[in-house]
Amino acid sequence: MTAPVHFDKVTLIGIGLIGSSIARALGVLGLAGTVVAADRSEAVVARVQELGLADEATTDLAAAVKDADLVVLCVPVGACGAVAEIIAPHLKTGAIVSDVGSVKGSVVAQMAPFMPTDVHFIPAHPVAGTEHSGPDSGFAELFHERWCIVTPPAGTDPEAVERLTAFWQALGSRTEVMAPDHHDLVLAITSHVPHLIAYNIVGTASDLEQVTESEVIKFSAGGFRDFTRIAASDPTMWRDVFLHNKEAVLEVLGRFTEDLIALQRNIRWAQGDQLFDLFTRTRAIRRSIIDQHQDTADPDFGRARK
Ligand SMILES: NC(=O)C1=CN([C@@H]2O[C@H](COP(=O)(O)OP(=O)(O)OC[C@H]3O[C@@H](n4cnc5c(N)ncnc54)[C@H](O)[C@@H]3O)[C@@H](O)[C@H]2O)C=CC1
Ligand SMILES: O=C(O)C(=O)Cc1ccc(O)cc1
Numbered sequence: 001m002t003a004p005v006h007f008d009k010v011t012l013i014g015i016g017l018i019g020s021s022i023a024r025a026l027g028v029l030g031l032a033g034t035v036v037a038a039d040r041s042e043a044v045v046a047r048v049q050e051l052g053l054a055d056e057a058t059t060d061l062a063a064a065v066k067d068a069d070l071v072v073l074c075v076p077v078g079a080c081g082a083v084a085e086i087i088a089p090h091l092k093t094g095a096i097v098s099d100v101g102s103v104k105g106s107v108v109a110q111m112a113p114f115m116p117t118d119v120h121f122i123p124a125h126p127v128a129g130t131e132h133s134g135p136d137s138g139f140a141e142l143f144h145e146r147w148c149i150v151t152p153p154a155g156t157d158p159e160a161v162e163r164l165t166a167f168w169q170a171l172g173s174r175t176e177v178m179a180p181d182h183h184d185l186v187l188a189i190t191s192h193v194p195h196l197i198a199y200n201i202v203g204t205a206s207d208l209e210q211v212t213e214s215e216v217i218k219f220s221a222g223g224f225r226d227f228t229r230i231a232a233s234d235p236t237m238w239r240d241v242f243l244h245n246k247e248a249v250l251e252v253l254g255r256f257t258e259d260l261i262a263l264q265r266n267i268r269w270a271q272g273d274q275l276f277d278l279f280t281r282t283r284a285i286r287r288s289i290i291d292q293h294q295d296t297a298d299p300d301f302g303r304a305r306k
Pocket of ligand 1: 019039134135
């Protein structure tokens, strides 16, 4: 039997890119009887009301979760513990409490101690986003054809996991269940370290004395432009990602640094075969990613050429 995807009352906490995208999708799809939007920022709450993103909008997080069947935290990962502490005493028995944080081990560690035993705590991560933030930047289709990784703690009620999974599938996502630590290692290599590299190279370019900032802007080629898009991502969100996925990021960064030094040697000693072999291997990886995404009509790869 497939799990029901409709919830009588959904409360979203943190109405930025992700929270407002979920709110918009709920509105379009009619998946909730009532949508409550909560944020600590009065300016955000006022904007949510102007945009008509929810049935109710408030800065009172405790009141917002009252009677909610599904509560989703969409705040920076460093804020999850504090929010959990505020809402915990007000959660409805049987509610599903989830989040969308880009790191999972730390979110579990921060939130689990506050979760009452009569709610279903199921962290998740929609691997879908942009470099933009705030309630104006969201859109209902953000999650289409994207993965949502669900990381239920051991012993979680399978029916609740199925309900949350069905919810994300209704939003357009493909879902996969994973252990939090494994999630954090996978995302360290596929998302977190790439963001760090982008922040670093754009920082290096802006610090170069011999090349002016206006030359960097004027002559930026495609690859560098892509880095500047990523490096425009929200500073609070990404500070928290690195502070809360420290171990996995440092592990991947150690490997990355060794490989970069090997490349440095290849260039210094004119070892063209080594460079050619690596670039051939990496080109094959790009081709297999495109092949896989063409099967699933991923919008990012719609115009991609091998
Ligand atoms: N931006 C992206 O591309 C993606 C982000 N995520 C995750 O989603 C979460 C939210 O990210 P965005 O929507 O991009 O952020 P955002 O910056 O657009 O929105 C975050 C909102 O949370 C509110 N907030 C912060 N601390 C709060 C607190 N203590 N109590 C109540 N509200 C609080 C802020 O006022 C803001 O409105 C993060 O954990 C991030 O790791 C996941 C996938 C993609
Ligand atoms: O904008 C991009 O390229 C992203 O990579 C978006 C993104 C950022 C953080 C996530 O946890 C998931 C997706």
